[in-house]
Amino acid sequence: MIDVAEVSCRIHGTEILAPATLRIPDGQITALIGPNGAGKSTLLRLIGRIAPLQSGRVSIDGLDLAGTASDRLARQMAFLGQSTALASRLRVGELVAFGRWPHCHGRPGPDDRAAVAAALAEFGLVGLAGRFMDELSGGQAQRAHLAMAAAQDTPWLLLDEPMNNLDLAHARTLMEALARRRAQGGSALVVLHDLNFAAGWADRVVAMKAGRIHAEGTPDEVLTSDILSDLYDTPIEVGRHRGRPLVLHHM
Amino acid sequence: MTPGFRHLRLALSLGLGALCLLSLSVGAYEVPAAGLLSDPMGLLVLSVSRLPRTLAAVLSGAALAVAGVVMQQIARNRFVEPSTTGTPESAALGLLAVTLLAPGAPVWVKMAVAAVSALLGTALFVALIRRLPPREVFLVPLAGLILSGVIGAVVTWIAWEADLMQLVGTWLMSGEFSGVIAGRYELLWIAAAAAALAWVAADRFAILGLGPEAATGLGLNPDAVMRLGLVVVSVVTAMVVVSVGMIPFVGLVVPNIVARLMGDNLRRTLAPTALGGGALVLGSDLVGRLVVYPFEIPAGTILGVTGAAIFLWLLWSKPRHVA
Amino acid sequence: MSPERISPDRTGLRLAVLTLLLLVAVLGWLFQGLAGNRAFILGLRLDRLQALALIGAAVAVATVLFQTVAQNRILTPSIMGFDALYVMVQTLAVAGLGITGYTTLPAGAKFLAEAALMTAMAVMLFGTLLGRGGGGANDIGRTILTGVILGILFRSAASLGARLLDPNAYAVVQAVSFANFGKPAAGLTLWAAAIVVPAIAVALWLGPRLDVLGLGRERAVSLGLGHRRLVVGVLVLVAVLVAASTALVGPVTFFGLIVAGLAQALFPGAPHRVRLCAAMLLACLMLIGGQWLFERGLGQRATLSVVIEFAGGLMFLALLLKGRLR
Numbered sequence: 001m002i003d004v005a006e007v008s009c010r011i012h013g014t015e016i017l018a019p020a021t022l023r024i025p026d027g028q029i030t031a032l033i034g035p036n037g038a039g040k041s042t043l044l045r046l047i048g049r050i051a052p053l054q055s056g057r058v059s060i061d062g063l064d065l066a067g068t069a070s071d072r073l074a075r076q077m078a079f080l081g082q083s084t085a086l087a088s089r090l091r092v093g094e095l096v097a098f099g100r101w102p103h104c105h106g107r108p109g110p111d112d113r114a115a116v117a118a119a120l121a122e123f124g125l126v127g128l129a130g131r132f133m134d135e136l137s138g139g140q141a142q143r144a145h146l147a148m149a150a151a152q153d154t155p156w157l158l159l160d161e162p163m164n165n166l167d168l169a170h171a172r173t174l175m176e177a178l179a180r181r182r183a184q185g186g187s188a189l190v191v192l193h194d195l196n197f198a199a200g201w202a203d204r205v206v207a208m209k210a211g212r213i214h215a216e217g218t219p220d221e222v223l224t225s226d227i228l229s230d231l232y233d234t235p236i237e238v239g240r241h242r243g244r245p246l247v248l249h250h251m
Numbered sequence: 252m253t254p255g256f257r258h259l260r261l262a263l264s265l266g267l268g269a270l271c272l273l274s275l276s277v278g279a280y281e282v283p284a285a286g287l288l289s290d291p292m293g294l295l296v297l298s299v300s301r302l303p304r305t306l307a308a309v310l311s312g313a314a315l316a317v318a319g320v321v322m323q324q325i326a327r328n329r330f331v332e333p334s335t336t337g338t339p340e341s342a343a344l345g346l347l348a349v350t351l352l353a354p355g356a357p358v359w360v361k362m363a364v365a366a367v368s369a370l371l372g373t374a375l376f377v378a379l380i381r382r383l384p385p386r387e388v389f390l391v392p393l394a395g396l397i398l399s400g401v402i403g404a405v406v407t408w409i410a411w412e413a414d415l416m417q418l419v420g421t422w423l424m425s426g427e428f429s430g431v432i433a434g435r436y437e438l439l440w441i442a443a444a445a446a447a448l449a450w451v452a453a454d455r456f457a458i459l460g461l462g463p464e465a466a467t468g469l470g471l472n473p474d475a476v477m478r479l480g481l482v483v484v485s486v487v488t489a490m491v492v493v494s495v496g497m498i499p500f501v502g503l504v505v506p507n508i509v510a511r512l513m514g515d516n517l518r519r520t521l522a523p524t525a526l527g528g529g530a531l532v533l534g535s536d537l538v539g540r541l542v543v544y545p546f547e548i549p550a551g552t553i554l555g556v557t558g559a560a561i562f563l564w565l566l567w568s569k570p571r572h573v574a
Numbered sequence: 575m576s577p578e579r580i581s582p583d584r585t586g587l588r589l590a591v592l593t594l595l596l597l598v599a600v601l602g603w604l605f606q607g608l609a610g611n612r613a614f615i616l617g618l619r620l621d622r623l624q625a626l627a628l629i630g631a632a633v634a635v636a637t638v639l640f641q642t643v644a645q646n647r648i649l650t651p652s653i654m655g656f657d658a659l660y661v662m663v664q665t666l667a668v669a670g671l672g673i674t675g676y677t678t679l680p681a682g683a684k685f686l687a688e689a690a691l692m693t694a695m696a697v698m699l700f701g702t703l704l705g706r707g708g709g710g711a712n713d714i715g716r717t718i719l720t721g722v723i724l725g726i727l728f729r730s731a732a733s734l735g736a737r738l739l740d741p742n743a744y745a746v747v748q749a750v751s752f753a754n755f756g757k758p759a760a761g762l763t764l765w766a767a768a769i770v771v772p773a774i775a776v777a778l779w780l781g782p783r784l785d786v787l788g789l790g791r792e793r794a795v796s797l798g799l800g801h802r803r804l805v806v807g808v809l810v811l812v813a814v815l816v817a818a819s820t821a822l823v824g825p826v827t828f829f830g831l832i833v834a835g836l837a838q839a840l841f842p843g844a845p846h847r848v849r850l851c852a853a854m855l856l857a858c859l860m861l862i863g864g865q866w867l868f869e870r871g872l873g874q875r876a877t878l879s880v881v882i883e884f885a886g887g888l889m890f891l892a893l894l895l896k897g898r899l900r
Binding site: 048071073074075078079080081085086087088089090091094095098099101102105106132149 | 323324327328329453454457458460461462464465467468469470471472510511514515516518
């Protein structure tokens with residue numbers, strides 16, 4: 001479980017995130033939704049200790065963020081941010097192998113190699129393992145970064161808009177991969193823009209607006225016409241399809 | 252390891268070996284290959300002059316190439332190297348200060364001061380480029396070159412006032428191995444040791460090159476790795492500056508060419524980079540010794556031309572990344 | 575164009591103030607502390623005054639012209655390696671002819687030949703570089719970096735060429751590689767004046783066309799300007815002006831940047847004729863006033879160039895950090 005208590009963030013005096021308290025259960029996929037500038041990425045970066053905590057506390061599976069070595073945390077959660085531009089010239093296989101650093105510190109054993117191979121296979125990168133990252137399309141590169149996070153083999157995955165550059169089929173593959181992890185007890189916290197992916201795959205939805213948590217609950221509770229219209233300040237209808245909400249915005 | 256890697260490494264090793272042999276045999280005194288042991292003069296020339304000179308060229312080239320890679324990972328920019336980040340000028344500033352303020356200080360104090368001031372100058376560069384508008388790839392080396400110029404102007408002014416221009420000249424614009432004899436190059440082993448440290452931490456630097464977010468996510472402290480990198484770059488540069496004078500462009504062209512062939516997985520590429528750097532500097536020194544024989548042209552002068560030309564080629568030949 | 579355009583009245587006033595200040599500096603330079611053989615000393619000072627004024631005017635006009643062609647306020651001929659190109663041509667001439675051959679040649683003819691060679695090379699090189707049009711800011715960055723590296727290449731080639739051809743000529747190379755406002759090369763002033771003055775006149779005559787050129791290539795072409803021809807012509811002017819100033823004092827990397835930047839700040843949005851005059855006045859004021867201050871006030875001769883380079887370098891860094899690339 002990720003326990004967020006009174007976490008806030010100010011940049012140059014501007015409040016980006018009002019003090020937020022939140023519990024994210026494990027064994028579930030939690031979607032973080034909301035309009036641009038709502039503070040979703042900020043919250044995710046604070047939980048992933050990418051941005052230093054200014055106030056409040058965060059613990060993940062009982063490990064307090066402030067009191068736990070970064071290396072230990074890297075075996076508890078993998079973070080994939082939005083800015084994945086690489087200055088280095090690496091092969092896909094090499095990049096994914098760096099995901100094993102928290103486990104092997106540069107001396108990979110059979111387990112590590114197996115994890116890399118599995119991650120490459122999971123994201124359909126086996127044939128691309130020997131290619132340089134700068135030769136790939138945007139979607140292929142994004143999959144390689146996802147595979148790197150997967151290779152880290154952590155109970156938690158924190159992903160910031162992981163659908164960037166992915167086509168529909170690969171976006172679906174990603175959600176299926178998250179669901180497979182969930183079946184084995186894994187958890188994920190994912191910033192999503194496409195609400196129907198949240199509707200279709202998430203167990204829990206946290207909606208944010210203007211630096212505050214606007215609503216949280218199951219997809220059925222949060223993905224309603226009222227809440228979403230209010231959240232995005234534009235009329236949104238919600239239908240149902242196969243027992244799950246279906247978000248419609250072309251009216 | 253793919254065959255390509257092995258071939259490259261083998262070719263580099265053989266090439267460097269051949270250059271070393273050639274370097275040992277070239278000079279005013281004809282050292283006999285056979286019957287060397289019975290030629291005391293030949294042995295003396297070899298051990299006092301030729302071998303130190305060869306080692307000095309190889310060590311400084313290898314260390315500078317490795318320092319270039321480290322600098323590129325720190326700045327996350329392909330087009331920087333120690334001599335385009337104000338590092339040698341800062342080292343010279345420190346040396347100048349200690350020469351003026353404490354002329355009697357022992358050598359190790361001077362070296363330490365040079366290394367520390369090189370560190371400060373490089374840290375200033377890193378702090379500066381963090382404020383540059385993001386994604387401006389070409390502004391980073393440009394800012395570094397201008398920073399070098401500004402620090403260099405201070406150094407020149409102090410040296411001019413103190414009548415030490417000649418000294419500063421040997422530090423900043425020669426890259427000259429003709430004065431190297433036994434006892435005058437050993438500091439370069441420290442540079443080599445710093446480069447070896449970079450090799451030990453190769454994975455950390457490679458992860459740093461993925462960006463601070465990715466590094467933090469993998470449980471590394473990016474600032475600590477960056478500090479380690481700054482130490483490596485500063486020590487290498489300061490030792491080279493003091494021993495033979497700054498050699499430009501080695502740290503830039505060798506890592507770039509190696510990266511084109513093999514990528515940036517430093518654990519694999521650092522060894523070829525070091526070999527390539529050693530070969531490039533030794534080769535330049537040899538050219539400088541042979542081309543207007545019996546006169547000599549400093550290796551740094553030759554590299555100033557070839558290095559700048561290769562840099563321009565690197566700058567324009569590569570189509571920019573789409574992403 | 576800048577929204578806060580300067581009004582014509584203020585333009586006149588500011589130009590007048592600058593002229594007045596320059597006059598004070600000139601008089602101070604000529605007559606302050608005049609003792610002993612007055613006519614002789616005055617003659618010496620007059621010579622140096624001419625040289626300083628020529629250098630200032632040449633650098634100022636060259637920089638303003640270059641910035642118009644490059645469509646960029648941070649590029650200057652010196653940053654792009656023009657000075658270094660001249661130093662290379664000069665030293666290669668030394669090396670090629672040998673020191674004795676070089677020193678026995680008539681100074682003026684030599685200077686003109688070097689300037690012509692350098693102009694040809696500059697037009698070839700920078701005509702193509704700038705002719706690419708420069709797309710985004712990234713390309714501007716690459717263009718500047720190219721210029722800086724070209725400068726390093728020229729300087730290295732100069733010292734390499736000198737060492738290759740005549741190992742003893744290296745000292746001569748070093749002598750011309752540093753700026754020194756204290757000792758402008760004697761005997762060249764008249765020759766330099768013979769090309770600087772007409773070049774400036776042409777630049778002023780071109781003023782209105784330069785204003786159109788400053789609107790950018792597309793606009794200039796659609797307004798019927800012979801864009802390509804004008805660009806080449808301006809580059810020729812820039813090259814001869816840089817050759818003249820470099821021959822007189824040696825390379826000065828950032829002086830032009832300071833002068834053009836100040837002129838722009840004092841006369842925002844002014845037409846080229848005004849900016850050219852303002853830049854020339856500012857440059858002469860800084861050189862003559864600065865040299866006056868340094869030589870007689872502080873008792874030093876060689877340091878004005880260092881101060882200018884230092885301040886100019888900092889200014890350049892500040893422009894870079896603020897992202898003011900254009």
